[in-house]
Amino acid sequence: MKTYSGILAALFTTLVILGCGGGDKGDEILIGEFGSLTGTTATFGQSTHHGLELAVEETNNAGGVLGKKIRLLVEDDQSKPEEAATAVTKLITRDNVKAIIGEVASSRSLAAAPICQQFKIPMVSPASTNPEVTKKGDFIFRVCYIDPFQGEMLARFMYNSLGFKKAVILKDVKNDYSVGLAQYFRQTFESLGGTVVAEQAYSEGDSDFKAQLTALKAAEPEAMFVPGYYIEGALIVKQARELNMTMPIVGGDGWDSSKLLEVGGQAMNNTYFSTHYSTDDTAAAVRSFVTKYSARFNERPDAMAALGYDAGLILFDAIRRAGNTDGTAIRDALAATSDFTGVTGSITIDERRNARKPLVILTVENASLKYKESIQP
Amino acid sequence: MRLHKSGLMLIAAIVTGFAISRFEHLINPYYYQVLIYIGINIILASSLNLINGFAGQFSLGHAGFMAVGAYTSAVVTSQLHFASSSMLNTAAFSLALLLGGIVAAIFGLLVGIPSLRLKGDYLAITTLGFGEIIRVIVQNLDFLGGARGFTGIPKLTNFVWVFSTVAIVILLVSNLINSTYGKSFLAVRDDELAAETIGISSTRVKVIAFVTGAFFAGVAGALYAHFVTYINPAQFSFLKSFEIVVMVIIGGMGSIFGVILSAILLTILPEMLRSVAQYRMVVYSLLLIVIMITRPRGLFVRTRTAKQSVALKTLR
Numbered sequence: 001m002k003t004y005s006g007i008l009a010a011l012f013t014t015l016v017i018l019g020c021g022g023g024d025k026g027d028e029i030l031i032g033e034f035g036s037l038t039g040t041t042a043t044f045g046q047s048t049h050h051g052l053e054l055a056v057e058e059t060n061n062a063g064g065v066l067g068k069k070i071r072l073l074v075e076d077d078q079s080k081p082e083e084a085a086t087a088v089t090k091l092i093t094r095d096n097v098k099a100i101i102g103e104v105a106s107s108r109s110l111a112a113a114p115i116c117q118q119f120k121i122p123m124v125s126p127a128s129t130n131p132e133v134t135k136k137g138d139f140i141f142r143v144c145y146i147d148p149f150q151g152e153m154l155a156r157f158m159y160n161s162l163g164f165k166k167a168v169i170l171k172d173v174k175n176d177y178s179v180g181l182a183q184y185f186r187q188t189f190e191s192l193g194g195t196v197v198a199e200q201a202y203s204e205g206d207s208d209f210k211a212q213l214t215a216l217k218a219a220e221p222e223a224m225f226v227p228g229y230y231i232e233g234a235l236i237v238k239q240a241r242e243l244n245m246t247m248p249i250v251g252g253d254g255w256d257s258s259k260l261l262e263v264g265g266q267a268m269n270n271t272y273f274s275t276h277y278s279t280d281d282t283a284a285a286v287r288s289f290v291t292k293y294s295a296r297f298n299e300r301p302d303a304m305a306a307l308g309y310d311a312g313l314i315l316f317d318a319i320r321r322a323g324n325t326d327g328t329a330i331r332d333a334l335a336a337t338s339d340f341t342g343v344t345g346s347i348t349i350d351e352r353r354n355a356r357k358p359l360v361i362l363t364v365e366n367a368s369l370k371y372k373e374s375i376q377p
Numbered sequence: 378m379r380l381h382k383s384g385l386m387l388i389a390a391i392v393t394g395f396a397i398s399r400f401e402h403l404i405n406p407y408y409y410q411v412l413i414y415i416g417i418n419i420i421l422a423s424s425l426n427l428i429n430g431f432a433g434q435f436s437l438g439h440a441g442f443m444a445v446g447a448y449t450s451a452v453v454t455s456q457l458h459f460a461s462s463s464m465l466n467t468a469a470f471s472l473a474l475l476l477g478g479i480v481a482a483i484f485g486l487l488v489g490i491p492s493l494r495l496k497g498d499y500l501a502i503t504t505l506g507f508g509e510i511i512r513v514i515v516q517n518l519d520f521l522g523g524a525r526g527f528t529g530i531p532k533l534t535n536f537v538w539v540f541s542t543v544a545i546v547i548l549l550v551s552n553l554i555n556s557t558y559g560k561s562f563l564a565v566r567d568d569e570l571a572a573e574t575i576g577i578s579s580t581r582v583k584v585i586a587f588v589t590g591a592f593f594a595g596v597a598g599a600l601y602a603h604f605v606t607y608i609n610p611a612q613f614s615f616l617k618s619f620e621i622v623v624m625v626i627i628g629g630m631g632s633i634f635g636v637i638l639s640a641i642l643l644t645i646l647p648e649m650l651r652s653v654a655q656y657r658m659v660v661y662s663l664l665l666i667v668i669m670i671t672r673p674r675g676l677f678v679r680t681r682t683a684k685q686s687v688a689l690k691t692l693r
Contacts (some may be wrong), residue, residue, distance in 0.1 A: 020560045037655040038655050038658055073568055075656070076651075076655050078658065080612065081605060081608075081609065081612055082414070082601070082605050082612065084409070085410070086414070086648070087607055088409065089406050089653075090407045090648075090651070092406075093405050093406045093407045094405065094407050106525070107607070107611065107612075110526065110528055110607045111512065111605055111606075111607045114532070114606055114607075119406075132524060132525070132528050142545045173517070174517070174524065175518060175524060176523050176524040176525040179523075256680060315486045339403055
């Protein structure tokens with residue numbers, strides 16, 4: 001019985017000490033971030049956080065916003081939607097943050113968005129591409145493009161830039177992102193005058209695609225579209241090359257990972273995929289971001305880091321233009337964002353609070369990534 | 378007499394819930410949210426305790442039943458939601474909660490009848506498999522939103538609903554366990570063969586515990602869905618089942634009070650640890666290890682006195 005009360009007493013003392021947080025100071029603007037610092041998609045959350053941290057440091061070194069320093073409060077959501085809801089409620093009602101940045105995964109953004117809307121606190125999502133997210137209310141924004149746009153642009157790229165009329169699709173049925181992209185790609189490609197001569201499906205986690213590929217090969221396509229994630233994408237390309245399918249293969253932003261070339265190697269030559277920015281881009285904003293990020297965190301910034309950075313800068317710019325930290329004022333300023341020069345291109349917020357911005361196409365040559373082109377919306 | 382008393386207690390509990398909900402707006406929304414999660418976790422842990430703790434069957438499928446309840450109720454309210462009248466909302470939501478529970482219970486029956494004839498580890502694996510099957514099926518059903526999740530669920534869950542359900546679960550479990558019927562649960566748990574010899578149908582007992590547990594998991598899922606207002610299949614993975622199992626084990630298998638306390642503790646603990654940011658789950662896990670080493674029978678289970686141990690030994 002003694003040990004029992006001892007443990008309990010120790011536990012609660014620890015909790016009380018840990019539970020005492022910091023307070024609000026007058027010379028700071030509090031910004032809340034919720035992200036998947038741990039859990040199944042931890043790399044997304046950490047990259048975004050690094051990008052955002054860089055944006056905050058830079059802004060503060062340049063004198064802050066409205067004469068005040070930005071203070072970033074970050075909450076981990078363990079890659080779980082219900083945790084995201086709690087984290088955001090805590091940030092808004094206990095820490096009194098003026099705006100929220102997050103999340104990468106649409107599922108967590110969808111859980112948090114109604115709360116931000118309810119308390120009239122603007123929320124900027126760096127990378128949630130599900131169209132539903134910004135439909136949650138007029139305080140919800142994003143700085144990335146949405147899936148329908150990506151599917152459409154990739155179809156235009158294949159038809160116009162590459163000049164192909166006969167395509168096949170190999171999609172991941174388990175993954176809604178992949179199914180959505182395939183659907184939007186097909187619609188646009190066919191309306192342009194091209195034909196999708198065959199379509200096959202696989203499931204995330206598969207490792208043998210020869211059956212589907214053989215069926216697709218029989219349709220004699222000029223090009224293949226493989227929306228999905230990088231692991232399966234690389235394996236599909238590799239096996240297609242083994243079957244002597246030498247045609248160009250096109251993927252979406254799910255391919256953007258250093259793992260793609262590790263798995264695919266030389267087989268990845270003559271493939272194209274869309275992403276949010278290229279580290280090889282010669283634009284001044286990109287060059288300075290890549291240099292600063294690499295120096296600060298000792299790694300090359302991926303797309304999530306760039307989007308986190310842009311989300312931060314767009315928000316700070318909006319607060320500056322709003323002139324105060326009132327939620328509605330910041331929202332109006334965010335909605336009026338136009339031609340903002342970010343790392344991921346020139347960003348304009350449209351009437352649906354989505355970002356209108358260019359899409360970057362990368363290609364693989366000699367097993368390394370090369371910038372191909374930017375497609376303007 | 379007992380039933381009469383329980384009824385009174387239940388009414389008292391619901392009235393208290395209403396009384397507290399009058400002051401709902403005075404509570405910081407963050408604490409309010411944690412309070413709701415505590416309630417939902419108590420329902421989940423207490424209902425699993427019925428299966429794992431009292432009937433002695435190790436189930437790892439609780440998140441699956443929760444998913445069934447969540448999705449069923451979400452479909453019901455999205456079809457029946459009348460924003461204009463709060464009376465109709467209440468009626469629609471009670472129906473949704475009930476249906477969520479009933480459909481989960483039917484699934485519990487379907488899984489339970491064949492698999493509860495199995496013993497020990499086999500049951501754990503079957504239920505684990507069931508949970509994953511549910512998740513994958515939902516992932517592939519377009520009308521439930523597939524992998525993208527079900528959006529636009531009305532926010533109907535409030536303190537009164539959660540508090541009343543908690544009261545019902547606790548009363549039901551404690552009454553059941555103290556009844557003759559409940560004694561047969563304990564008999565099956567302690568020695569299945571002996572229980573069979575005195576005429577207790579062990580499969581029947583297990584199925585009843587399993588179905589009741591599944592019912593409340595379904596109701597908890599429904600409450601959860603109407604609080605978070607957005608559900609997707611990934612929220613109901615086997616990790617969620619493990620979380621609930623941990624609550625039961627930390628509280629002490631078969632201890633009603635212990636499991637309630639541990640559900641409260643394990644919901645508050647990660648919130649308290651927010652100040653250590655991404656390291657909080659490390660601290661959290663360390664605390665769990667320490668608890669398991671120092672109190673292997675559960676944090677809130679009284680250890681037997683020396684006298685009781687001796688008495689037990691002589692009995693054997």
